[in-house]
Amino acid sequence: MKLLLIAFALLFVLACSTVGFTKSVDVRKIDNIVFKEIDTTALVGDMYIPDIAGPKPAVIVVHGGGWTNRSGKMEGISKKLAQDGFVVFNITYRLAPESRYPSQVEDVSDAISWLYQHADEYEIDPLNISGWGYSAGAHLILMAGLDRDKSPQLRSIVAGGTPADLTRWPNSPLVLKLIGEPLANAEETWIEASPVNHVVKNSPPVFLYHGQLDSLVEPEQMALMAEALKKQNVPVETYTVNLLGHILTYAIANGAERSGIEFVKAHEASE
Template sequence: MRYSDFDDEVSMRLFFAAVMLVLHGAAQAADCVDPPADPTNTYDAQHTYDKLARDYPFIRIAGAELPEGVRKVADQTYVQYGSRCLKLDMYLPAGLRMPVVVLVHGGGWRSGFRSEFAPMAVRLARRGYAAVTVSYRLSGEAPYPAAIQDVQAAVRWVREHADRYQLDPARIALAGGSAGGQIASLAGVTGDVQAIINIDGLSDFTSELALKYEDDPKKNPSAAGAWFGGRYAEKSALWREASPINYVKAGMPPILFIGSAQPRFSAGRDEMMAKMSQAGVKTDKLILPDTPHSFWLFDPWLQPTVDATINFLVSVPTFGHEL
């Protein structure tokens, strides 16, 4: 496979995998069975706060209380594999033909919960956007590209149920944080969305900066290595294939990058933005100074993240206008 073939070949592979998933799910009649709780899955706001509070004593875990005029439609199964059901939650304001932001949680591809993005979903809904938080298969359950396929299946589910929930199927954005930012970017550039928000997620697994951390020989395996099923030297094609930077082309969805002050999570970002600009694709970035990774879980940083997201979506001709 040639380096220049990644876009078409990977998109085709993901498409046929998605078709098989739909056919497989349609053939299942089993009830949903939730997987057992994983005690090692501790990537959530409270555990993250406990790690950060000493260095950032002013932060507060962002709330997810439903404001007046916003309703939550919880635990909707968007795809099923045998008895395994993947679910999403929708946060819906009152309105007709609402634009949608699908939110993908982080956690190093191996942990995390969709509730991580409930606070952002609530604030988006307050501004008139339908916000959808999704669960997906983590690396301990299914390796790459399962998470990409799952997120694209969630987008299809949203589009298929647009009439029922008064959503606009022509205005769907993907957003995610950390590993979720990378997943949202890759699912978006190889799928069918109108905009992408990458919050502190990698753009190039093969860059020197990314390999320093994601291919660290002291980690056995690293988070990325566990997702790909091997180190870079063993699975280099997959590491390249999963890098959103390799899919830049004219007509791709515009991307906003929102970054922390931690350089390791910006791997490939500026290079990807330069390629996008050369291809005539809209892109922008916001770097929040003096911030840790996972800043979007906390006040005072969540609101600037929401504001930047909305301002960008409004500026995208194929997506936004002021609500």
């Protein structure tokens, strides 16, 4: 009976997965725009531009994949954001273990800077550039965007399935590939590489969402991140996606995505 109830719940989620998302505008996509070159490597992003006149808000989108691959390409949320009137820059970054932390954070930070520098070219309102990431991408957009004194400023951040405190996984092969040394030998780096330790009083507002049944990045991580934000009086909202784990939350958690989009809109700067 329990499995049957879960199956019905999943069918309901799938049936409602497009609620709130309407293709209201045409979107032009420009693939593989180079925003950074390192030796012989070019880092690129795909730009989604809605057919709306005048300066538009923008979102820089960062993919997941355990810092080692691009298994979560973020194409779905990129299209939804663009259809909702945002210019979207869906970026790549250097991957572990070939590139170690903080290379990935530097790449995301540089992509944010590049977007600000090219705001006029893509009709972007520079006062309203936000960030969105899932899983490893959530970790990276928070690392690059939380400390406004050190990084390009983001208006708000949406982070799903966030690895917030890396020290909670001392035996994680993925974190080891990212950092390059085990926790016992590099505790300071593991601590420094955790978003919970980068919240400051003027960090941008953050929307966190997480799958209730996430066994890869436990829901406790969302609570830890929210607590760190609240301690600094940074506006934060949380959204638990019922009955879904890490991968399905990425794939079909459109209720959370809809709420994330509304959160970004609510924190836009007024002219």
